[in-house]
Structures are given as structure tokens and as C-alpha cells.
Amino acid sequence: MPAELIDGVAIARQIRDEVACDVQRLAQRGIVPGLTVVLVGDDPASAVYVRSKGKATDEAGMHSVTIRLPADTMQATLLAQVDALNADPLVHGILVQMPLPKQIDADAIVRRIRPDKDVDGFHPVNVGKNLIGERDGFVPCTPAGVQELLVRSGVETRGAECVVVGRSNIVGKPMMALMLQNAAGANATVTVCHSATRDLAAHTRRADILIVAAGRPRMVTGEMIRPGAVVIDVGINRVADASARSGYRLVGDVDFESAREVASLITPVPGGVGPMTIALLLRNTVRAAERLA
Numbered sequence: 001m002p003a004e005l006i007d008g009v010a011i012a013r014q015i016r017d018e019v020a021c022d023v024q025r026l027a028q029r030g031i032v033p034g035l036t037v038v039l040v041g042d043d044p045a046s047a048v049y050v051r052s053k054g055k056a057t058d059e060a061g062m063h064s065v066t067i068r069l070p071a072d073t074m075q076a077t078l079l080a081q082v083d084a085l086n087a088d089p090l091v092h093g094i095l096v097q098m099p100l101p102k103q104i105d106a107d108a109i110v111r112r113i114r115p116d117k118d119v120d121g122f123h124p125v126n127v128g129k130n131l132i133g134e135r136d137g138f139v140p141c142t143p144a145g146v147q148e149l150l151v152r153s154g155v156e157t158r159g160a161e162c163v164v165v166g167r168s169n170i171v172g173k174p175m176m177a178l179m180l181q182n183a184a185g186a187n188a189t190v191t192v193c194h195s196a197t198r199d200l201a202a203h204t205r206r207a208d209i210l211i212v213a214a215g216r217p218r219m220v221t222g223e224m225i226r227p228g229a230v231v232i233d234v235g236i237n238r239v240a241d242a243s244a245r246s247g248y249r250l251v252g253d254v255d256f257e258s259a260r261e262v263a264s265l266i267t268p269v270p271g272g273v274g275p276m277t278i279a280l281l282l283r284n285t286v287r288a289a290e291r292l293a
């Protein structure tokens with residue numbers, strides 16, 4: 001029997017509705033959560049992401065501002081912009097869209113954002129809090145979204161073999177920290193695989209929960225998956241497709257057709273993890289507003 005699909009659009013909608021309720025509750029106290037997104041340059045993919053973040057923020061009843069800076073912006077200018085947002089009481093969440101142009105040191109920018117406004121969860125203070133299981137920081141939106149998908153789909157994580165493919169600072173590493181905690185929706189035995197892993201399939205075949213965030217189209221195939229496993233595909237890759245009007249289509253890091261014959265539950269691409277990232281960004285922003293109020 002083919003795997004059941006995890007509907008990321010529906011689960012993200014649930015979270016966005018919850019966030020909208022929280023926003024109404026805060027409005028009674030005269031607080032409007034504010035998210036400012038900074039976009040440097042004109043990378044078309046980033047422009048699409050930033051537009052959808054702004055739209056979702058507005059829809060939730062929050063205050064949304066997008067600051068667009070030219071591609072040749074100097075590091076000092078961007079640092080000064082971050083300083084201004086850090087000091088602005090109407091701004092609860094700050095997100096500087098990555099990647100940044102090469103004249104800018106992205107690490108220096110991330111370190112300049114106040115940790116209590118860092119709704120991306122990229123600041124070392126928040127990275128550390130996530131690792132030690134302290135709940136008063138911010139967890140990066142994509143791994144937090146993956147954990148929500150598991151919890152809201154009723155997946156038992158306690159004692160599960162959880163294999164993460166990919167060790168990025170944005171997904172793989174924070175995902176590992178989240179699933180490892182002695183907490184609800186976690187408490188798994190976690191293995192992290194990466195480009196130097198010997199015999200990747202030997203690891204992935206042991207997984208009850210397989211989370212793939214490697215950035216390589218369709219690299220995990222059905223034969224690498226344990227029958228009955230839960231498969232979460234974080235990848236979003238453009239591949240050429242002559243039959244599509246745009247000339248391309250989106251595929252994940254998992255070969256969906258073969259994987260769904262083996263897995264019990266699987267996320268589609270698109271419509272799986274993608275919509276969750278924005279939902280969790282909104283939730284982080286509401287939390288920032290609650291804590292800063």
C-alpha cells in the first residue's frame with residue numbers, strides 16, 4: 001500500500017490560524033507583533049520568498065515591513081540597519097534574507113541581530129539554547145516545522161531511530177538538536193549523515209523517521225528506506241522538465257515515486273515542509289512580541 005501523504009499545507013494552515021488567534025489576544029493588550037524582513041540585492045528566488053513572508057505576516061494581522069537594499073550595499077550600512085531595527089520597539093522580529101551578496105559577512109550580520117529578535121534562530125545564543133534544550137530561545141523555522149509535522153501527524157518519536165541526511169546550520173544540525181532532547185515530540189536516537197558518510201543507505205535503512213535535507217534532487221530512493229518508515233523531505237530543487245510550461249519542476253531530495261511505495265507516511269514536494277517554514281516564522285514572531293512586551 002503506498003504511503004499516506006503528510007499534508008503540509010493543511011498543517012501550516014492550522015498553525016497560521018492559531019497564530020492569528022494569538023495576534024488577536026495580543027491586540028487586546030495593544031500589542032501588534034511586527035516582523036521586518038531585510039532583502040539585499042535582487043536574487044529572484046529570495047524575492048519570491050520575501051514576498052510570501054510579507055503576505056503571510058499581513059494575513060495573520062501582524063505588522064509587516066520589507067526593507068529592500070541594493071546589491072552593492074556595504075557591510076557597515078547593513079550593520080547600521082540592523083542596529084536601527086534592534087532599537088525599534090515596534091519591531092519584534094528581524095529576518096535578514098540569505099544568501100547575502102559576497103561583500104557582506106553573513107556571520108557578522110547574524111551576530112549583530114538581538115537574540116531576542118532573531119526569529120530565524122540563527123544567532124549563536126539561540127543555536128546554543130536549542131542545543132541545551134532551553135525553551136526561551138528561537139528554533140530555526142524549517143526544523144521546527146518538521147517537528148510540528150511529526151507531532152501533528154501522530155508519529156511516535158520517543159525511542160525512534162531518527163536519521164537526518166544533511167548537516168547544514170539551517171536544517172540538519174538544529175534538527176539533530178531538536179529530535180535529541182528529552183522532551184515531547186523528540187527523545188529519538190539521532191544519526192546525522194553527510195557528504196563524507198560511508199554507506200549512506202546502511203544508515204537510512206535503519207531509520208523509523210528519515211529526514212532528508214541534503215540539497216540534492218532525488219538522492220534518497222525507495223530501496224534506501226525501511227518499509228513503514230516516516231519520510232520527511234526538506235529539499236526543494238528545480239529540475240528541467242520539457243513538459244512543464246516554465247521548463248522546470250520542483251522535486252525534493254527524495255525520489256517520491258519509489259519512496260512512497262515503501263514508506264508509511266511521506267511529505268510531498270511541494271506542499272510538505274515548505275509551507276511550514278513560514279508558519280513557524282509567524283509563530284516565532286508572535287513569541288518574540290509576547291516576550292518583549
Ligand code: GUN
Pocket residue numbers: 095096097098099120141142
Ligand atoms: N534563505 C532561505 N531560507 C531562509 C531562512 O529560513 N531564513 C533566512 N534569513 N534566509 C533564508
